[in-house]
Amino acid sequence: MTTSEETMAAPPVRHWPALDLSGVDFDPVLTELMREGPITRIQLPNGEGWAWLLTRYEDVRLVTNDPRFSRKEVVGRPVTRLAPHFIPQADAMNFVDKPDHARLRRAVAPAFTARGIERLRAGARRTLDAAVDALLRDGPPADLIERVLEPFPITVICELMGVPEADREDMHIWTQRILSSTHGIKASERAKLDMEAYFAKAIAEHRGADGEDVISLLGAAVGRGDISEAEAMALAGPLQIGGEAVTNNTGQMFFVLLTRPDLLDRMRSEPALRPQALEELLRYIPHRNAVGLSRIATEDIVLHGVRIRAGDPVYVSYLAANRDPDVFPDPERIDFDRAPNPHVAFGYGAHYCAGSTLAKLETELIVDTLLDRLPGLRLAVPPGEVPWRRGALIRGPEALPVTW
Numbered sequence: 510m511t512t513s514e515e516t517m518a519a520p521p522v523r524h525w526p527a528l529d530l531s532g533v534d535f536d537p538v539l540t541e542l543m544r545e546g547p548i549t550r551i552q553l554p555n556g557e558g559w560a561w562l563l564t565r566y567e568d569v570r571l572v573t574n575d576p577r578f579s580r581k582e583v584v585g586r587p588v589t590r591l592a593p594h595f596i597p598q599a600d601a602m603n604f605v606d607k608p609d610h611a612r613l614r615r616a617v618a619p620a621f622t623a624r625g626i627e628r629l630r631a632g633a634r635r636t637l638d639a640a641v642d643a644l645l646r647d648g649p650p651a652d653l654i655e656r657v658l659e660p661f662p663i664t665v666i667c668e669l670m671g672v673p674e675a676d677r678e679d680m681h682i683w684t685q686r687i688l689s690s691t692h693g694i695k696a697s698e699r700a701k702l703d704m705e706a707y708f709a710k711a712i713a714e715h716r717g718a719d720g721e722d723v724i725s726l727l728g729a730a731v732g733r734g735d736i737s738e739a740e741a742m743a744l745a746g747p748l749q750i751g752g753e754a755v756t757n758n759t760g761q762m763f764f765v766l767l768t769r770p771d772l773l774d775r776m777r778s779e780p781a782l783r784p785q786a787l788e789e790l791l792r793y794i795p796h797r798n799a800v801g802l803s804r805i806a807t808e809d810i811v812l813h814g815v816r817i818r819a820g821d822p823v824y825v826s827y828l829a830a831n832r833d834p835d836v837f838p839d840p841e842r843i844d845f846d847r848a849p850n851p852h853v854a855f856g857y858g859a860h861y862c863a864g865s866t867l868a869k870l871e872t873e874l875i876v877d878t879l880l881d882r883l884p885g886l887r888l889a890v891p892p893g894e895v896p897w898r899r900g901a902l903i904r905g906p907e908a909l910p911v912t913w
Protein backbone atom coordinates (compact mmCIF):
# COMPACT_ATOMS: atom_id res chain seq x y z
CA MET A 510 0.00 0.00 0.00
CA THR A 511 2.59 2.61 1.08
CA THR A 512 5.50 2.63 -1.30
CA SER A 513 8.12 5.22 -1.98
CA GLU A 514 8.10 4.69 -5.72
CA GLU A 515 5.87 6.74 -7.96
CA THR A 516 4.52 4.42 -10.63
CA MET A 517 1.18 5.96 -11.60
CA ALA A 518 0.00 9.21 -13.13
CA ALA A 519 -2.48 11.27 -11.11
CA PRO A 520 -6.04 10.13 -11.84
CA PRO A 521 -8.51 12.58 -13.44
CA VAL A 522 -10.32 15.11 -11.24
CA ARG A 523 -13.96 14.06 -10.67
CA HIS A 524 -16.64 16.61 -9.87
CA TRP A 525 -18.64 15.61 -6.77
CA PRO A 526 -21.90 17.59 -6.76
CA ALA A 527 -23.83 18.27 -3.57
CA LEU A 528 -26.58 15.66 -3.79
CA ASP A 529 -29.69 15.74 -1.64
CA LEU A 530 -29.96 12.01 -1.05
CA SER A 531 -33.02 10.29 0.36
CA GLY A 532 -33.32 7.46 2.81
CA VAL A 533 -30.10 5.70 3.66
CA ASP A 534 -29.00 5.42 0.01
CA PHE A 535 -25.26 5.27 -0.34
CA ASP A 536 -23.94 8.21 -2.39
CA PRO A 537 -23.66 6.98 -6.02
CA VAL A 538 -20.74 9.33 -6.70
CA LEU A 539 -18.81 7.81 -3.81
CA THR A 540 -19.59 4.33 -5.14
CA GLU A 541 -18.09 5.38 -8.50
CA LEU A 542 -15.01 6.86 -6.82
CA MET A 543 -14.47 3.69 -4.78
CA ARG A 544 -14.73 1.65 -7.97
CA GLU A 545 -12.25 3.89 -9.78
CA GLY A 546 -9.40 3.06 -7.43
CA PRO A 547 -7.99 3.46 -3.94
CA ILE A 548 -6.82 6.99 -4.60
CA THR A 549 -8.80 9.47 -6.68
CA ARG A 550 -9.09 13.24 -7.10
CA ILE A 551 -12.24 15.19 -6.35
CA GLN A 552 -13.64 18.66 -6.80
CA LEU A 553 -16.47 19.57 -4.43
CA PRO A 554 -19.05 22.36 -5.01
CA ASN A 555 -17.30 25.05 -2.94
CA GLY A 556 -13.76 26.26 -2.31
CA GLU A 557 -11.02 26.06 -4.94
CA GLY A 558 -9.08 23.44 -6.86
CA TRP A 559 -9.17 19.69 -6.20
CA ALA A 560 -8.19 17.30 -3.41
CA TRP A 561 -7.10 13.69 -3.07
CA LEU A 562 -9.63 11.17 -1.79
CA LEU A 563 -8.78 7.90 -0.03
CA THR A 564 -11.55 5.36 0.46
CA ARG A 565 -9.98 2.06 1.54
CA TYR A 566 -10.10 1.15 5.22
CA GLU A 567 -6.33 0.76 5.70
CA ASP A 568 -5.56 4.01 3.85
CA VAL A 569 -8.17 5.92 5.87
CA ARG A 570 -6.57 4.68 9.08
CA LEU A 571 -3.11 5.52 7.79
CA VAL A 572 -3.91 9.11 6.79
CA THR A 573 -5.89 9.89 9.94
CA ASN A 574 -3.13 8.56 12.18
CA ASP A 575 -0.08 10.03 10.45
CA PRO A 576 1.24 13.45 11.55
CA ARG A 577 2.37 14.14 7.96
CA PHE A 578 -1.29 14.94 7.23
CA SER A 579 -2.07 18.15 9.09
CA ARG A 580 -5.35 19.73 10.12
CA LYS A 581 -3.72 22.97 11.22
CA GLU A 582 -2.49 23.61 7.69
CA VAL A 583 -6.09 23.66 6.42
CA VAL A 584 -6.71 26.99 8.18
CA GLY A 585 -6.44 29.85 5.71
CA ARG A 586 -6.61 27.63 2.60
CA PRO A 587 -9.64 27.67 0.30
CA VAL A 588 -9.67 23.84 0.04
CA THR A 589 -12.39 22.40 -2.21
CA ARG A 590 -15.28 21.40 0.10
CA LEU A 591 -18.98 20.66 0.43
CA ALA A 592 -19.92 23.46 2.85
CA PRO A 593 -20.58 26.85 1.27
CA HIS A 594 -20.06 28.86 4.44
CA PHE A 595 -17.32 26.92 6.12
CA ILE A 596 -14.68 29.02 7.85
CA PRO A 597 -11.98 26.95 9.54
CA GLN A 598 -11.37 28.39 12.97
CA ALA A 599 -7.82 28.33 14.28
CA ASP A 600 -7.75 26.85 17.82
CA ALA A 601 -10.88 24.71 17.29
CA MET A 602 -9.96 21.12 18.15
CA ASN A 603 -10.75 19.97 14.60
CA PHE A 604 -8.00 22.27 13.24
CA VAL A 605 -5.16 21.73 15.67
CA ASP A 606 -2.36 19.17 15.42
CA LYS A 607 -0.42 17.31 18.10
CA PRO A 608 0.78 18.25 20.71
CA ASP A 609 -1.62 21.22 21.06
CA HIS A 610 -4.54 19.02 20.06
CA ALA A 611 -3.94 16.66 23.00
CA ARG A 612 -3.60 19.64 25.38
CA LEU A 613 -6.94 21.06 24.22
CA ARG A 614 -8.79 17.75 24.45
CA ARG A 615 -7.32 17.16 27.91
CA ALA A 616 -9.02 20.33 29.14
CA VAL A 617 -12.48 18.84 28.57
CA ALA A 618 -11.60 15.13 28.87
CA PRO A 619 -13.18 14.55 32.34
CA ALA A 620 -16.63 15.37 30.90
CA PHE A 621 -16.25 12.79 28.11
CA THR A 622 -14.75 9.80 29.90
CA ALA A 623 -16.98 6.76 30.46
CA ARG A 624 -17.46 7.97 34.07
CA GLY A 625 -18.21 11.54 33.01
CA ILE A 626 -20.83 10.35 30.52
CA GLU A 627 -22.31 7.71 32.83
CA ARG A 628 -23.04 10.54 35.28
CA LEU A 629 -25.61 11.78 32.74
CA ARG A 630 -27.47 8.48 32.41
CA ALA A 631 -30.14 8.85 35.11
CA GLY A 632 -31.06 12.43 34.08
CA ALA A 633 -31.03 11.49 30.40
CA ARG A 634 -33.37 8.56 31.05
CA ARG A 635 -35.76 10.85 32.94
CA THR A 636 -35.76 13.34 30.04
CA LEU A 637 -36.45 10.57 27.58
CA ASP A 638 -39.18 8.98 29.69
CA ALA A 639 -40.89 12.36 30.03
CA ALA A 640 -40.81 12.78 26.23
CA VAL A 641 -42.34 9.31 25.75
CA ASP A 642 -44.94 9.95 28.50
CA ALA A 643 -46.01 13.04 26.55
CA LEU A 644 -46.16 11.03 23.30
CA LEU A 645 -48.38 8.41 24.94
CA ARG A 646 -50.57 11.08 26.50
CA ASP A 647 -51.10 12.93 23.20
CA GLY A 648 -51.54 9.72 21.19
CA PRO A 649 -50.51 8.86 17.63
CA PRO A 650 -49.49 9.94 15.05
CA ALA A 651 -46.41 11.96 15.97
CA ASP A 652 -43.18 13.18 14.46
CA LEU A 653 -40.42 11.22 16.21
CA ILE A 654 -37.82 13.84 15.27
CA GLU A 655 -39.78 16.76 16.71
CA ARG A 656 -40.93 14.92 19.84
CA VAL A 657 -37.88 12.84 20.80
CA LEU A 658 -34.86 12.64 18.52
CA GLU A 659 -34.29 16.39 18.36
CA PRO A 660 -35.12 17.67 21.86
CA PHE A 661 -33.44 14.78 23.71
CA PRO A 662 -29.85 15.20 22.40
CA ILE A 663 -30.16 18.99 22.80
CA THR A 664 -31.10 18.61 26.46
CA VAL A 665 -28.30 16.12 27.11
CA ILE A 666 -25.54 18.09 25.39
CA CYS A 667 -26.69 21.29 27.09
CA GLU A 668 -26.58 19.49 30.46
CA LEU A 669 -23.07 18.31 29.71
CA MET A 670 -21.96 21.75 28.49
CA GLY A 671 -23.61 23.55 31.42
CA VAL A 672 -25.96 25.62 29.23
CA PRO A 673 -29.01 26.56 31.33
CA GLU A 674 -32.50 25.73 30.13
CA ALA A 675 -33.37 29.32 29.21
CA ASP A 676 -30.55 29.45 26.62
CA ARG A 677 -31.12 26.06 24.97
CA GLU A 678 -33.45 27.23 22.24
CA ASP A 679 -30.84 29.81 21.12
CA MET A 680 -28.17 27.09 21.12
CA HIS A 681 -30.34 24.87 18.95
CA ILE A 682 -31.11 27.65 16.44
CA TRP A 683 -27.42 28.63 16.17
CA THR A 684 -26.43 24.98 15.67
CA GLN A 685 -28.99 24.50 12.88
CA ARG A 686 -27.86 27.65 11.10
CA ILE A 687 -24.19 26.71 11.34
CA LEU A 688 -24.82 23.19 10.04
CA SER A 689 -27.08 24.02 7.12
CA SER A 690 -26.68 26.20 4.06
CA THR A 691 -30.42 26.75 3.59
CA HIS A 692 -30.56 29.91 5.72
CA GLY A 693 -27.77 31.59 3.71
CA ILE A 694 -24.11 32.26 4.42
CA LYS A 695 -24.75 35.46 6.39
CA ALA A 696 -27.13 33.71 8.80
CA SER A 697 -24.57 30.91 9.34
CA GLU A 698 -21.76 33.35 10.05
CA ARG A 699 -23.95 35.39 12.38
CA ALA A 700 -24.94 32.24 14.28
CA LYS A 701 -21.30 31.23 14.66
CA LEU A 702 -20.39 34.65 16.07
CA ASP A 703 -23.37 34.61 18.43
CA MET A 704 -22.47 31.16 19.75
CA GLU A 705 -18.84 32.20 20.21
CA ALA A 706 -19.83 35.35 22.09
CA TYR A 707 -22.12 33.28 24.32
CA PHE A 708 -19.38 30.81 25.24
CA ALA A 709 -16.73 33.53 25.67
CA LYS A 710 -18.95 35.23 28.26
CA ALA A 711 -19.97 32.01 30.01
CA ILE A 712 -16.36 30.73 30.22
CA ALA A 713 -15.14 34.10 31.57
CA GLU A 714 -17.85 33.87 34.26
CA HIS A 715 -16.62 30.36 35.20
CA ARG A 716 -12.92 31.17 35.48
CA GLY A 717 -11.47 29.04 38.25
CA ALA A 718 -14.76 27.12 38.58
CA ASP A 719 -14.81 23.56 39.95
CA GLY A 720 -17.98 22.18 38.29
CA GLU A 721 -18.06 19.03 36.15
CA ASP A 722 -19.77 20.57 33.10
CA VAL A 723 -17.74 21.62 30.05
CA ILE A 724 -18.07 25.38 30.59
CA SER A 725 -16.75 24.96 34.15
CA LEU A 726 -13.91 22.69 32.97
CA LEU A 727 -12.96 25.28 30.36
CA GLY A 728 -13.15 28.11 32.90
CA ALA A 729 -10.92 26.10 35.24
CA ALA A 730 -8.43 25.26 32.47
CA VAL A 731 -8.19 28.96 31.52
CA GLY A 732 -7.75 29.83 35.21
CA ARG A 733 -4.84 27.36 35.50
CA GLY A 734 -3.27 28.72 32.32
CA ASP A 735 -3.58 25.33 30.52
CA ILE A 736 -5.45 26.91 27.61
CA SER A 737 -6.11 30.46 26.43
CA GLU A 738 -9.52 32.15 26.45
CA ALA A 739 -9.60 31.97 22.65
CA GLU A 740 -8.83 28.23 22.76
CA ALA A 741 -11.54 27.65 25.36
CA MET A 742 -14.12 29.41 23.22
CA ALA A 743 -13.03 27.52 20.12
CA LEU A 744 -13.33 24.21 22.00
CA ALA A 745 -16.88 24.79 23.19
CA GLY A 746 -18.46 25.38 19.75
CA PRO A 747 -17.65 22.03 18.09
CA LEU A 748 -18.70 20.13 21.22
CA GLN A 749 -22.04 21.91 21.37
CA ILE A 750 -22.65 21.54 17.63
CA GLY A 751 -21.46 17.92 17.58
CA GLY A 752 -24.04 17.13 20.23
CA GLU A 753 -26.88 17.39 17.73
CA ALA A 754 -25.34 14.78 15.39
CA VAL A 755 -27.27 12.16 17.37
CA THR A 756 -30.62 13.48 16.07
CA ASN A 757 -29.67 12.72 12.50
CA ASN A 758 -27.88 9.48 13.20
CA THR A 759 -30.73 8.00 15.25
CA GLY A 760 -33.20 9.43 12.70
CA GLN A 761 -31.49 7.34 10.02
CA MET A 762 -31.31 4.39 12.41
CA PHE A 763 -35.06 4.42 13.08
CA PHE A 764 -35.78 4.83 9.39
CA VAL A 765 -33.78 1.63 8.80
CA LEU A 766 -35.47 -0.24 11.64
CA LEU A 767 -39.00 0.90 10.76
CA THR A 768 -38.55 -0.11 7.12
CA ARG A 769 -36.89 -3.45 7.91
CA PRO A 770 -39.32 -5.42 10.15
CA ASP A 771 -36.90 -8.36 10.20
CA LEU A 772 -34.22 -6.22 11.87
CA LEU A 773 -36.69 -4.54 14.20
CA ASP A 774 -38.08 -7.92 15.31
CA ARG A 775 -34.61 -9.16 16.17
CA MET A 776 -33.85 -6.02 18.17
CA ARG A 777 -37.09 -6.53 20.10
CA SER A 778 -36.82 -10.26 20.68
CA GLU A 779 -33.08 -10.37 21.44
CA PRO A 780 -32.31 -7.38 23.69
CA ALA A 781 -28.87 -8.82 24.46
CA LEU A 782 -28.04 -8.36 20.79
CA ARG A 783 -28.76 -4.62 20.83
CA PRO A 784 -25.25 -3.27 21.60
CA GLN A 785 -23.83 -5.28 18.69
CA ALA A 786 -26.75 -4.32 16.44
CA LEU A 787 -26.18 -0.63 17.19
CA GLU A 788 -22.52 -0.95 16.18
CA GLU A 789 -23.58 -2.51 12.90
CA LEU A 790 -26.12 0.24 12.27
CA LEU A 791 -23.44 2.84 13.01
CA ARG A 792 -21.20 1.16 10.43
CA TYR A 793 -23.94 1.09 7.82
CA ILE A 794 -25.54 4.53 8.21
CA PRO A 795 -24.31 7.16 5.75
CA HIS A 796 -23.94 9.77 8.49
CA ARG A 797 -22.80 12.66 6.36
CA ASN A 798 -22.95 14.05 2.84
CA ALA A 799 -19.76 13.78 0.76
CA VAL A 800 -16.68 14.19 3.00
CA GLY A 801 -15.91 16.15 6.18
CA LEU A 802 -12.71 18.06 6.87
CA SER A 803 -9.60 17.69 4.77
CA ARG A 804 -5.98 17.39 5.86
CA ILE A 805 -2.90 18.88 4.16
CA ALA A 806 0.14 16.75 3.30
CA THR A 807 3.19 18.35 4.90
CA GLU A 808 5.65 16.40 2.75
CA ASP A 809 5.61 14.35 -0.46
CA ILE A 810 4.09 10.92 0.18
CA VAL A 811 3.59 8.12 -2.35
CA LEU A 812 0.47 6.01 -1.87
CA HIS A 813 -0.53 3.23 -4.26
CA GLY A 814 2.19 4.48 -6.61
CA VAL A 815 0.70 7.99 -6.79
CA ARG A 816 2.62 10.99 -5.48
CA ILE A 817 0.75 13.26 -3.07
CA ARG A 818 2.77 16.47 -2.95
CA ALA A 819 3.49 18.60 0.08
CA GLY A 820 0.69 21.17 0.34
CA ASP A 821 -1.93 18.99 -1.38
CA PRO A 822 -5.30 18.68 0.40
CA VAL A 823 -6.34 15.09 1.23
CA TYR A 824 -9.77 13.76 2.21
CA VAL A 825 -10.63 10.38 3.64
CA SER A 826 -14.10 8.85 3.55
CA TYR A 827 -15.10 7.04 6.74
CA LEU A 828 -18.33 6.05 4.98
CA ALA A 829 -16.38 4.32 2.23
CA ALA A 830 -13.98 2.68 4.71
CA ASN A 831 -17.00 1.21 6.50
CA ARG A 832 -17.97 -0.52 3.23
CA ASP A 833 -14.51 -1.90 2.44
CA PRO A 834 -15.15 -5.55 1.51
CA ASP A 835 -11.67 -6.57 2.67
CA VAL A 836 -12.67 -5.69 6.23
CA PHE A 837 -16.46 -6.05 6.15
CA PRO A 838 -17.50 -9.03 4.01
CA ASP A 839 -20.73 -8.36 2.12
CA PRO A 840 -20.58 -4.71 3.24
CA GLU A 841 -23.98 -3.67 1.83
CA ARG A 842 -25.72 -6.12 4.13
CA ILE A 843 -26.81 -5.07 7.62
CA ASP A 844 -25.60 -8.04 9.63
CA PHE A 845 -26.28 -7.90 13.37
CA ASP A 846 -24.02 -10.92 13.84
CA ARG A 847 -21.03 -9.21 12.24
CA ALA A 848 -17.98 -9.80 14.41
CA PRO A 849 -15.51 -8.27 14.66
CA ASN A 850 -16.89 -4.90 13.57
CA PRO A 851 -14.04 -2.38 13.70
CA HIS A 852 -16.04 0.38 11.97
CA VAL A 853 -14.80 3.95 11.75
CA ALA A 854 -18.17 5.74 12.01
CA PHE A 855 -16.63 7.96 14.72
CA GLY A 856 -13.44 8.54 12.77
CA TYR A 857 -9.95 7.36 13.60
CA GLY A 858 -6.70 8.72 15.01
CA ALA A 859 -6.23 11.90 17.02
CA HIS A 860 -9.43 13.51 15.76
CA TYR A 861 -11.60 10.52 16.72
CA CYS A 862 -15.03 11.83 17.72
CA ALA A 863 -14.89 13.51 21.11
CA GLY A 864 -18.54 12.66 21.70
CA SER A 865 -18.58 8.96 20.76
CA THR A 866 -19.28 7.68 24.29
CA LEU A 867 -22.03 10.27 24.70
CA ALA A 868 -23.51 9.40 21.30
CA LYS A 869 -23.54 5.70 22.19
CA LEU A 870 -25.20 6.31 25.57
CA GLU A 871 -27.91 8.46 23.98
CA THR A 872 -28.48 6.00 21.15
CA GLU A 873 -28.73 3.05 23.53
CA LEU A 874 -31.24 4.92 25.72
CA ILE A 875 -33.32 6.03 22.73
CA VAL A 876 -33.47 2.55 21.19
CA ASP A 877 -34.24 0.80 24.49
CA THR A 878 -36.89 3.31 25.51
CA LEU A 879 -38.70 3.51 22.18
CA LEU A 880 -38.61 -0.21 21.47
CA ASP A 881 -39.69 -1.21 24.97
CA ARG A 882 -42.29 1.47 25.62
CA LEU A 883 -43.81 1.64 22.12
CA PRO A 884 -44.11 -2.02 21.08
CA GLY A 885 -46.28 -1.18 18.07
CA LEU A 886 -44.02 1.60 16.74
CA ARG A 887 -44.19 1.90 12.94
CA LEU A 888 -44.04 4.51 10.19
CA ALA A 889 -47.26 6.48 9.73
CA VAL A 890 -46.50 7.18 6.04
CA PRO A 891 -45.03 5.12 3.20
CA PRO A 892 -41.18 5.19 3.40
CA GLY A 893 -41.01 7.24 0.18
CA GLU A 894 -42.93 10.06 1.87
CA VAL A 895 -40.48 10.60 4.71
CA PRO A 896 -38.89 14.04 4.06
CA TRP A 897 -35.08 14.25 4.15
CA ARG A 898 -32.91 17.19 5.09
CA ARG A 899 -31.75 19.25 2.11
CA GLY A 900 -28.53 21.23 1.76
CA ALA A 901 -27.25 19.58 4.94
CA LEU A 902 -23.76 18.43 5.85
CA ILE A 903 -25.12 15.67 8.09
CA ARG A 904 -27.84 13.48 6.58
CA GLY A 905 -31.06 12.59 8.34
CA PRO A 906 -34.85 12.73 8.11
CA GLU A 907 -36.44 16.16 8.46
CA ALA A 908 -39.41 14.44 10.10
CA LEU A 909 -40.23 10.83 10.96
CA PRO A 910 -44.03 10.43 11.14
CA VAL A 911 -44.82 7.41 13.30
CA THR A 912 -47.77 5.70 14.89
CA TRP A 913 -48.02 2.84 17.43
Ligand code: HEM
Binds near residue numbers: 753754755802863
Ligand atom coordinates in the same frame (compact mmCIF):
# COMPACT_ATOMS: atom_id res chain seq x y z
C1 HEM B 1 -23.76 9.18 16.17
C2 HEM B 1 -23.31 10.39 16.34
C3 HEM B 1 -21.96 10.88 15.90
C4 HEM B 1 -21.18 10.49 14.84
C5 HEM B 1 -21.49 9.42 13.78
C6 HEM B 1 -19.96 11.29 14.89
C7 HEM B 1 -18.91 11.17 13.99
C8 HEM B 1 -17.75 11.94 14.04
C9 HEM B 1 -16.70 11.85 13.08
C10 HEM B 1 -16.66 10.92 11.87
C11 HEM B 1 -15.74 12.75 13.45
C12 HEM B 1 -14.53 13.17 12.66
C13 HEM B 1 -13.22 12.61 12.85
C14 HEM B 1 -12.21 13.38 11.98
O1 HEM B 1 -12.23 14.62 11.94
O2 HEM B 1 -11.42 12.71 11.33
C15 HEM B 1 -16.21 13.42 14.64
C16 HEM B 1 -15.52 14.40 15.31
C17 HEM B 1 -16.03 15.11 16.37
N1 HEM B 1 -17.22 14.88 17.00
FE1 HEM B 1 -18.56 13.44 16.57
N2 HEM B 1 -20.02 12.13 15.96
C18 HEM B 1 -21.22 11.90 16.61
C19 HEM B 1 -21.65 12.51 17.76
C20 HEM B 1 -20.98 13.51 18.43
C21 HEM B 1 -21.43 14.12 19.67
C22 HEM B 1 -22.67 13.71 20.47
C23 HEM B 1 -20.54 15.10 19.97
C24 HEM B 1 -20.63 16.01 21.15
C25 HEM B 1 -19.84 16.08 22.09
C26 HEM B 1 -19.50 15.09 18.94
C27 HEM B 1 -18.40 15.93 18.89
C28 HEM B 1 -17.36 15.81 17.99
C29 HEM B 1 -16.19 16.68 18.03
C30 HEM B 1 -15.92 17.85 18.97
C31 HEM B 1 -15.33 16.24 17.00
C32 HEM B 1 -13.97 16.79 16.63
C33 HEM B 1 -12.89 16.00 17.32
C34 HEM B 1 -11.48 16.46 16.98
O3 HEM B 1 -11.25 17.01 15.90
O4 HEM B 1 -10.60 16.23 17.81
N3 HEM B 1 -19.81 14.11 18.02
N4 HEM B 1 -17.45 12.88 14.98
